Amino acid sequence: MARDQEKVKACRLRTKAAAAARNKAYHLAHPEEMRARAKRYRAAHLDEVRLRERNYYAANRTHILQREVQYRIRLKSMHAVRHDPDTVYRVVSRAVSSALPRFIRDDVISSMLLAVLEGELLLGNVAARVKDYLGRYNRQYDSFRTLSLDAPMAGTDLRRIDMLEAPAAYDGEDDEEDDSAGPSFPNVRH
Incomplete structure (x- = not known):
């Protein structure tokens, strides 16, 4: 049952x-x-x-008020782009490292400016979110990817680490030669 x-x-x-x-x-x-x-x-x-x-x-008063405050901050950030775009560009440009290649830096700055304009990114959070936008750029274009030495090479059974040459072992006996004659230059006549 x-x-x-x-x-x-x-x-x-x-x-x-x-x-x-x-x-x-x-x-x-x-x-x-x-x-x-x-x-x-x-x-x-x-x-x-x-x-x-x-x-x-x-x-739900506190939750509703928090949402309203966040909405106002987002609106303020969006209006700043419309009314004073030069200042907003300067803020974003200073946050993005100038050590990056110019084309990458420009793409990251433009995507961050677009996010500010759409309200996705607040001006106060620009410096903290640069890493996120740089990561998005790297995932999208994948040009600066870190390669593993254990990864197989395309078209072969070899790994990248197999292609590296081990350095020669250090032998301290070679340093004990007679240096009293001065430096030896093989191509120079004395």
């Missing part, structure tokens, strides 16, 4: 999940109709909706 109840419960869960998927697909396919339906419901049940919104705000 317990087994039958488990089967029924599993069937209900599958049916519920399938219905939720159908509803979600319908909502995505008909956004205008869903907006109109929500507007009609809000007009018909205004007091109930306002009470629900007040209760949600009271329960």
Whole structure:
């Protein structure tokens, strides 16, 4: 009997999940109709909706206020690009190392400026996020990749380490020659 109840419960869960998927697909396919339906419901049940919104705000006030502050900071950063682009360029340019080759530096700066303009990157976080954007550049173009010595070489069974030559062993006896005659130059006549 317990087994039958488990089967029924599993069937209900599958049916519920399938219905939720159908509803979600319908909502995505008909956004205008869903907006109109929500507007009609809000007009018909205004007091109930306002009470629900007040209760949600009271329960999540600190989280809501934090989001608003973050939104304002993001807007301020985005407006700075529009109103004073030279200063924003200087801030980003100073954050990116000038030791990088010019073409890499320019690409990283431009991607960071675009992120500031889109609100993805805040001006206050530019210096801290340079490494992330440089890593994105390296992953995208893959021109300065670190190669492993144990990796096989293309088209052969050899590894890179197999191609390295071991240095000759140091023999201290060669240093004990007679230096009293002065330096010896093989191509110079005395």
